[in-house]
Amino acid sequence: MASDDIAQLADALSRTHVGDGELSYKDLGLKLDNAESVEDLVREMEQYPGLRALRLEGNTVGVDAARAIAKALESKDLLQRCYWSDMFTGRLRSEIPTALRSLGGALMSAGARLTELDLSDNAFGPDGVKGIEQLLKSPSCHTLQELRLNNCGMGIGGGKILAEALIDGHRQSSAHGAPLKLRVFVAGRNRLENEGASALAKAFQLMGSLEEVHMPQNGINHAGVMALASAMRHNPELRVLNFNDNTFTKRGTLAMAQALRHLRNVQVINFGDCLVRSEGAIALAAVLTEGLPILKELNLSFGEITEAAALVVAQAVVDKPDMEKVDLNGNSLGEEGCEALREAMENMDKGGMLASLSDDEGEPDDDDDDASDCSEEDEEDSDNVKENGITRKDDSPTKPQSPAEIMSFLCCPSAERLLQLGEMRTSLQQQVDASDPHKAAEVLLKIASLYSEEPETKSAVLETIDGVLRKLLSGSAFQAYCFLSSLLVMMGLLKGEGKMKKVSLVPGQLLCLEHAIQQDYFSQHHASLLHTFMSKNSRALESCSSASERLSSTLEKKCHGQH
Structure with missing residues (x-):
């Protein structure tokens, strides 16, 4: 080893923090190629009796140097925390798995019980995951609480290997009566895509112990997001969800919103740059309305959310006592929309929590067609129904067979046929299923289209409308908002997918609708949602100007608690 290298290492070690059970060689920029280059470092490790944490990040470690360090670690049974990020700069990708196997093997030989392992910013790919596979399965990682693998280029293959290792580790540790309880998982920028994310979702669901999940920038779209959402609901202690810069679209966002309904401890939600769009934002607003009691931060930036939907989100956060930040930057509000949002937040005395709106994309063009964004997977048969983010066929035994008269009426609705149904009109309520909001909105509008001032018809229509809406709006806020969202799309007040x-x-x-909002089943929250979209998209109702004015006036009164 050259004398100037020895001098550099000696100087670096003299500045190394040693104490509290931690040896730190962090960010010293050491080029450790062979056993000779790490002699002083190894000696220091060997002479440190109570080593609990080792920081090697910000250096570059070769295969032979890793073997020498590993030899020193074989006696360190108290080691718990390994901070080994950014540790292989300039190394051949083929070297890294060998180095990792040496270090992992030493930990297993020592009988160490890790609580933290950070290997972020090491571009080791799927082979690198193979390099830590045995370590993750071993008793040395059965006690692992924090696993950080950010920006490692794992890819789909690495994600699958990692998932299987965690599942195997959980199985083995459970057999010994102390199951693996990972609390923090970080794996952003890894190109996991749907397959890798779905594989990891199985591990997450099995463990059920996660408190923080960070998986930004992984090329995951709605299929992978739905799998992750299903897993999240089985982790009741979740505090932080960061899926920034993936592609949720409506289906993924609805699945995540459904999962969030089951979680009470979430403090930070980062769905920024996830294309949640307006329908997804409304669903999340519903969850905010009925749950997430200690939420502090909500990031829905760069999601193609329009002004009206952003205002609905703003209204939903007003009652959150711990709320600190709402980020709606980079959406499609337009200049007037940004001002309206700022004003709304100020009026609710929450102006300080609204993040900058400096990157707003402006109002969307009316002729934009969201349907072009949908993948083939999006265009499944319409008889598929979503329950808790899982698709089931409509032929599952959940709906009673409807009488022929009901089906005939829905096929060709007319006032005469509605009156002929008589008491069977109550059976129409069975045709509206809150888990299929599109169909429910369709049925409602078919019935409402028969309205007339002829007393018998008017009575029959309003009575049926009351029965249908009471069923749809009396459940959870999430289901009610999803139905109202579909209704708004069909009425042309909201651009849908x-x-x-x-x-x-x-x-x-x-x-x-004007009749319905005056009834007890139509809450102020529901009225506020409808009023927000009507006031921002009044042109859509120009063909019914007189009825539209009546509806707007009644909505205004309901929103302000007037009867």
Whole structure:
């Protein structure tokens, strides 16, 4: 070893923090190629009796140097925390797995019980995951609480290997009566995509102990997001969810919103740059309305959310006592929308929590077609129904067979047929299923289109509308908001995803809504949602101007608690 290298190492070691059970060689920029280059470091490790934490990040360690360090670690049974990020700069990718196997083997030989392992910023790919596979399965990692693998280039293959290692570690540790309880998982920028994310979701669901999950920038779209959402609901202690810069779209966002309904300890949600869009934002607002009691931060930036949906989100956070930050930057509010949002937050005395809106994308063009964004997976048969983020076929035994008269009416609705149904009109309620909000909105608008001032017809229509809406709006806020969201899309007040098309409105449909909002089942929250979209998209109802004005006036009164 050259004399100037020895001098550099000696100087570096003299500045090394040694104490509290920790040896730190952090960010010393050491180039450790062979056993000779780490002699002083190894000697210091060997002479440190109570080593509990070892920091090697910010250096570059070769295979032979790793073997020498590993030899010193074989006697360190008290070691718990390994901070080994950014440790292989300039090394051949083929070297890294060998170095990791040496270090991992030493930990296993020593009988160490790790609580933290950080290997972030090591571009080791799937082979690198193989290099730590045996360590992760071993008793040395059965006590692991924090695993950080950010920016490691794992890819789909590495994600699958990692998932299987965690599952195997959980199985073995459970057999010994102390199951693996990982609390923090970090794996951003790893190109995990849907397959890798779905594999890891199985491990997450099995452990059920996660408190923080950070998986930004992984190329995950709705299929992988739905799998992760299903796993998240089985981790009741979750505090932080960071899926920034993946692609949720409506289906992924609804699945995540559904999962969040089951979680009470979440403090930070980062769905920024995830394309949650307006329908997804409304679903998340519903969850905010009925849950997430200690939420502190909500990031829905760069999600193609329009002004009205952003205002609904703002209204939903007003009652959160711990709320500190709401980020809606980079959406599609437009200049007036940004000002309206700022004003709304100020009026609720929450102006300080709103993040900058400096990167707003402006109002979307009216002729934008979201349907073009949908993948083939999005365009499944419409008889598929989503429950808790899982698709089931509609032929599962959950719905009673409807009488032929009901089916005939829904196929060709008319006032005459509605009156002929008589008491069977109550059976129409069975045709509305809150888990299929599109179909429910369709049925409601079909019935409402028959409204007339002829007393018998009017009575039959309003009675049926009351029964249907009471069922749809009396459940959870999430289901009610999803239904209202679909209704808004069909009325042309909200731009939706997929194949749902708006209907040609007739005044009777708006008059039925005007009647409904005066009833006890139509809450102020529901009225506020409808009023926000009507006031921001009034042009969509120009063909029914008189009925629209009546509806707007009644909504205004309901929102302000007037009867």
